[in-house]
Every structure is written in C-alpha cells, then in structure tokens.
Amino acid sequence: MNCGIGGLNIHLILFLISFILLEVEIDAKQCRESFHSSDNKSEAIFDLIHVDLWGPYRSSSLCNAFYFLMIVDDYSRGVWVYLLHDKAQVGKTLKNYITLISRQFDKKIKMVRSDNGTEFTCLTTEFCAQGIVHQTSYVGTPQRNGRVERKHRHILNVARALLFQASLAIKFWGETILAAAYLINRTPSTMLKRKTPYEILYGSVPPYDNLRVFGCLAFAHNQKRDGDKFCSRSRQCVFLGYPFDKKGWTLYDLDKDELFVSRDIVFVENTFPFQTKEEPGLSLSLLLDDALNEAVEELIEVPDIEQQTKIRDIVPNTIAEATEQDSRVDDLADSSVELASVLT
Structure with a gap:
C-alpha cells in the first residue's frame, strides 16, 4: 500500500500530512501578535528615554522648522521638544540633550528607545561608546514605542486647541507645540x-504665577526708540509661550512680524488679536471632546472583545483641563490590560 512512498511507516505519513495541513493553516490564518500595554518599569528618571521625529510638515514654522524632535522620560513622563529644520539636526540635538541631562540632573541616560529611522540608527555607535543601550522598534510596529506615540498625540491635541482658541495662522504651529x-x-x-x-x-511643585492665556494681546516695553522722545513706548504683540533659557515670555510683534523675548509686558488676557469669532472656547471644547473619544477608541483595543469604551460628556473649559484630559488618555492607554480584565 505504501510502496509509492518508499515504505514509510503509516504514523510518519500521518505526521507529515498533519504538518502540511498545519503549515497551510498558518499560511492562511496567521495574524500579528497583539501589543499589550507595558507598565512603567523604569526605576528612576532617565533610565529610559523615548525619542521620535515628527514631520516634515507642509509649511514651515516662524523659525523655519519643518520637524520637531520629541524626547520623553519614561519614569517622569517629562517631555522635551526641539524644532528642527531637517533630519540632519537630530544627531547633534540628541547629543546636546544627553550632555544637558548629565550637567543639570547629574544623571546618565541608560537606554534610548526609537524607531528604525536612519536619523536614529546612525547614532547607535555613538550610544555604545557612552554605554547607552539603543533599542529600536521593528519595521511597521510603532506600538513598540507606544509611549512616545501617545505623547505625540497628546501634544498635538493640546497644540491644536491652543492654535484654534487664539485663531492663529498655521505658521505659528511650532510655537504652539x-x-x-x-x-x-x-x-x-x-x-x-x-x-x-x-x-x-x-x-518641587512647578510655579504657576508666570502662566498667561496663550495667543492673547500683550504690550511689551519698547526699548529701541533711537532717542525719539515721541516714539511709542510699547510694542503691540501676541503672547506665544515660554522661552527655555531666558526669563520672560515669547512674543510676536504684530508690526515687525518677528519673535522676541521680553519680561516687561502688560497682558490683556481677554483679547485675541487674530480672533474674529465671539466664542473663543467653543472650538477648544469640541476639539478635545472629539480628540479624546478618538484617542480612547484607537488606543484601547483588546483582542477577542467586541465591547468598546467611549468617554462622553467631557467638555473642557480651560487649557489646563484640556491637558489633564489628554494625560488621562495616556493613563488609559498604559492601563489597557487592566481594563480588559474588567470587561471580561
């Protein structure tokens, strides 16, 4: 009966058949392994940092940037953002950041996690020379570095809210980030x-006395009057944020179309120079409500469970509430496994 196959044992024949069928089934049905949310395993600040590059955007910012590099500390969730003109600046920026952490925090970064972009992989040798472990995600698996991906979404949600609230032009995207x-x-x-x-x-608790309403009208003291006693002593500006290395606030001069930093300012926080609508908070509320629902539905995906969760009736009234909502999205994503056990 089994002469045509060289007299093989019947059990071996059955094994070969089952193996072939199994191979066909795998070939037809194989799915990707699901990514479970990881707990915060870092034991101290700067044990692990996540890095990612966003861009290029379709138009440049005021400082001629098309990208921004984001660095997230795994332990504290602290975030650093650097506006860049092109990818070639990533290497130098990361090296400067590592030096900054060493000097200001007296800490050594132990591990860097990134995607497989060439702007990061070209730094592997540099990292090894400093004793830093460089982890990279697999091709097509951004979930591997999910923490920085969620932080991207968080920052972009808040930045859009700031931009829309003040009715700013898109050229101000860098300052809003x-x-x-x-x-x-x-x-x-x-x-x-x-x-x-x-x-x-x-x-220590951060100081909040320097916070101002983003995009509001501001009058900065005009120091360059060239000896003209009748020259205006104020510059009409728009408030655009907080400089990293200087005391004061970042302003946009409406007449000269330029950014500068000043500490001698009078703020008019209920007036927005670029705003034409009567309801400044409306777009913010709608934006964050939709963004939060979308983020939760996208991030909380539990295999073999058809139920979905959705957050409703959350309408923030302030930027602080908006940022806290997106923090809750980050928290929900990190605890999705626990949510799965509750649902099942």
Whole structure:
C-alpha cells in the first residue's frame, strides 16, 4: 500500500500530512501578535528615554522648522521638544540633550528607545561608546514605542486647541507645540499619583504665577526708540509661550512680524488679536471632546472583545483641563490590560 512512498511507516505519513495541513493553516490564518500595554518599569528618571521625529510638515514654522524632535522620560513622563529644520539636526540635538541631562540632573541616560529611522540608527555607535543601550522598534510596529506615540498625540491635541482658541495662522504651529509641551510638563497626572512631570524631575511643585492665556494681546516695553522722545513706548504683540533659557515670555510683534523675548509686558488676557469669532472656547471644547473619544477608541483595543469604551460628556473649559484630559488618555492607554480584565 505504501510502496509509492518508499515504505514509510503509516504514523510518519500521518505526521507529515498533519504538518502540511498545519503549515497551510498558518499560511492562511496567521495574524500579528497583539501589543499589550507595558507598565512603567523604569526605576528612576532617565533610565529610559523615548525619542521620535515628527514631520516634515507642509509649511514651515516662524523659525523655519519643518520637524520637531520629541524626547520623553519614561519614569517622569517629562517631555522635551526641539524644532528642527531637517533630519540632519537630530544627531547633534540628541547629543546636546544627553550632555544637558548629565550637567543639570547629574544623571546618565541608560537606554534610548526609537524607531528604525536612519536619523536614529546612525547614532547607535555613538550610544555604545557612552554605554547607552539603543533599542529600536521593528519595521511597521510603532506600538513598540507606544509611549512616545501617545505623547505625540497628546501634544498635538493640546497644540491644536491652543492654535484654534487664539485663531492663529498655521505658521505659528511650532510655537504652539512648544507651549503645549510646557503646559503638559506642569499638569498633574493620575499615572504619577496626581503629581506633575516637573515635580518628579525637580522634586518641587512647578510655579504657576508666570502662566498667561496663550495667543492673547500683550504690550511689551519698547526699548529701541533711537532717542525719539515721541516714539511709542510699547510694542503691540501676541503672547506665544515660554522661552527655555531666558526669563520672560515669547512674543510676536504684530508690526515687525518677528519673535522676541521680553519680561516687561502688560497682558490683556481677554483679547485675541487674530480672533474674529465671539466664542473663543467653543472650538477648544469640541476639539478635545472629539480628540479624546478618538484617542480612547484607537488606543484601547483588546483582542477577542467586541465591547468598546467611549468617554462622553467631557467638555473642557480651560487649557489646563484640556491637558489633564489628554494625560488621562495616556493613563488609559498604559492601563489597557487592566481594563480588559474588567470587561471580561
């Protein structure tokens, strides 16, 4: 009966048949492994940082940037954002950041996690020379570096709200990104037991007395009057954020079309020079409500469970509430496995 196959044992024949059928079934039905949300395994600040590059955007910012590099500390959730003109600046920016952390925090970064972009993989040798482990995600698996992806969404949501609230032109996108990161670092998070990233990093509550309404009218003292006694002593401006290395506020001069930093300012926080609508908070409320629902539905995906969760009736009235809502999205994503066990 089995002469045609060289007298093989019947059990071996059955095994070969089952193996072939199994191979066909795998070939037809194989799916990708699901990504489970990881717990915060870092034991201290800067044990692990996540890095990612966003861009290029279709139009440049005021400082001629088309990209921004985002760095997230895994332990504190602190975020740093750098506006870049092109990808070639990534290497130098990361090296400067590592030096900054070493000098200002007296810490050594132990691990860097990024995608497989050439702007990061070309730094592997540099990282090895400093004893830094470089982890890269697999091709087509951004979930591998999900923490920085969620932080991207968080920052972009807040930045859009800032931009729309003040009715700013798209050329101000870079300044809104920087302002969003500044506010997020000072917003309490349930993931951090109601502390802020700033508090985890610096060991003290951040000061809030310098916060102003983004995009509002501001009058800066005019120091360059060229000896003209009848020259205007004020510059009419728009408030655009908080400079990293200077005391004061970042302003946009409406007449000269330029950015500058000043500390001698009179703010008019209920007036928005670029605004034409009567309801400044309306677009903010609608934006964050839709963004939060979309983010939760996208991030909380549990295999073999048909139920979906959706957050309704959340309408923030302030930027602070908006940033806290997006922090809750980050927290929900990190605890999706726990949510799955509850649903099942």
